[in-house]
Amino acid sequence: MINGKKVLFSGMQATGNLTLGNYAGALKNWVALSDEYECYYGVVDMHSITIRQDPATLRQRARNLMILYIAAGLDPEKACIYYQSHVSAHAELAWILNCYTYMGELSRMTQFKDKSAKHADNINAGLFTYPVLMAADILLYQADVVPVGADQMQHLELTRDVAQRFNNIYGDVFTIPEAYIGKSGARIMSLQDPTKKMSKSDENPNASIYLLDDPDTIMRKCKRAVTDSDSQVLYSEDKPGIHNLIDIYCAMTGKQPAEVEREFDGRGYGEFKMAVGEAVVAQLKPLQERYAQLQKDKAYIDGVIKNNAERASRTAMKTLRKVQRKVGFPDRIR
Numbered sequence: 001m002i003n004g005k006k007v008l009f010s011g012m013q014a015t016g017n018l019t020l021g022n023y024a025g026a027l028k029n030w031v032a033l034s035d036e037y038e039c040y041y042g043v044v045d046m047h048s049i050t051i052r053q054d055p056a057t058l059r060q061r062a063r064n065l066m067i068l069y070i071a072a073g074l075d076p077e078k079a080c081i082y083y084q085s086h087v088s089a090h091a092e093l094a095w096i097l098n099c100y101t102y103m104g105e106l107s108r109m110t111q112f113k114d115k116s117a118k119h120a121d122n123i124n125a126g127l128f129t130y131p132v133l134m135a136a137d138i139l140l141y142q143a144d145v146v147p148v149g150a151d152q153m154q155h156l157e158l159t160r161d162v163a164q165r166f167n168n169i170y171g172d173v174f175t176i177p178e179a180y181i182g183k184s185g186a187r188i189m190s191l192q193d194p195t196k197k198m199s200k201s202d203e204n205p206n207a208s209i210y211l212l213d214d215p216d217t218i219m220r221k222c223k224r225a226v227t228d229s230d231s232q233v234l235y236s237e238d239k240p241g242i243h244n245l246i247d248i249y250c251a252m253t254g255k256q257p258a259e260v261e262r263e264f265d266g267r268g269y270g271e272f273k274m275a276v277g278e279a280v281v282a283q284l285k286p287l288q289e290r291y292a293q294l295q296k297d298k299a300y301i302d303g304v305i306k307n308n309a310e311r312a313s314r315t316a317m318k319t320l321r322k323v324q325r326k327v328g329f330p331d332r333i334r
């Protein structure tokens with residue numbers, strides 16, 4: 001509990017440009033949750049270097065992501081949005097937790113197996129201990145809840161196991177975090193292969209709508225979205241393309257699928273795709289305008305970065321100091 005509220009932690013990597021999937025599935029919810037919870041949202045740049053990055057690009061994208069957090073509606077006076085690399089406690093706690101995590105546990109992580117297959121020339125130790133750094137992120141803030149997608153669930157389970165193991169040895173040090181299950185975000189699929197999740201790392205740019213795509217691009221991508229050869233707008237598992245477009249339309253407008261079926265009864269795919277495109281454009285317009293505004297306000301963004309790194313450090317340090325005492329590191333002389 002901080003300020004009488006439960007604590008929530010989540011983070012996003014600044015690799016690739018954010019898609020409508022990241023927005024509808026995560027960011028939009030983060031904004032909604034930031035009244036009810038004491039929120040910490042990291043730009044987790046330390047996780048990003050487990051895959052080789054171009055330094056200038058990483059730096060630029062990390063800053064753009066920070067600005068997008070604000071443009072999407074997060075109030076940096078409330079939600080603590082910060083760069084993971086600015087809070088050294090993350091690395092320090094990760095080291096300690098490494099000593100309480102088994103090789104066997106980490107070997108079972110499916111993301112590690114997937115990423116090592118994909119980057120066979122760079123299977124580094126950081127890629128292997130990636131989930132331990134993630135555990136440190138969450139445990140430093142004593143988070144009660146963590147909104148994560150299905151792909152990160154295994155890492156959250158590991159976090160809980162390690163925290164429990166530590167608590168069993170040293171007493172109640174860590175809050176055991178739970179996955180946030182509530183009104184979960186929409187799961188948006190690729191526009192080119194609706195059986196696959198929309199992903200910022202997709203090679204085909206037509207598969208994803210990026211948050212900063214201009215209106216023409218958004219309309220074009222929606223028109224070209226892969227659908228079946230039928231023409232009826234029906235919310236059916238047998239029609240994954242249309243199913244996905246209905247999900248997108250609902251996420252943008254707040255409507256229910258049944259309502260959408262009625263609205264487009266007898267009107268065909270062409271007209272529906274136009275409506276989806278227009279709904280996405282309308283939803284992203286204010287975000288894009290704020291983003292452009294914020295990009296010009298260097299002093300404001302710098303201030304947010306500095307203040308929130310300090311805020312995050314203060315909370316994180318409390319946990320880190322406690323952990324250091326528990327494991328037997330000598331007290332600091334003051």
Ligand code: TRP
Pocket residue numbers: 009010011012013044047133134137138146147148152
């Ligand atoms: N690994 C997460 C992802 O790629 C990002 C992340 C890092 C995270 N630390 C976290 C998510 C802590 C939730 C909590 O999506």
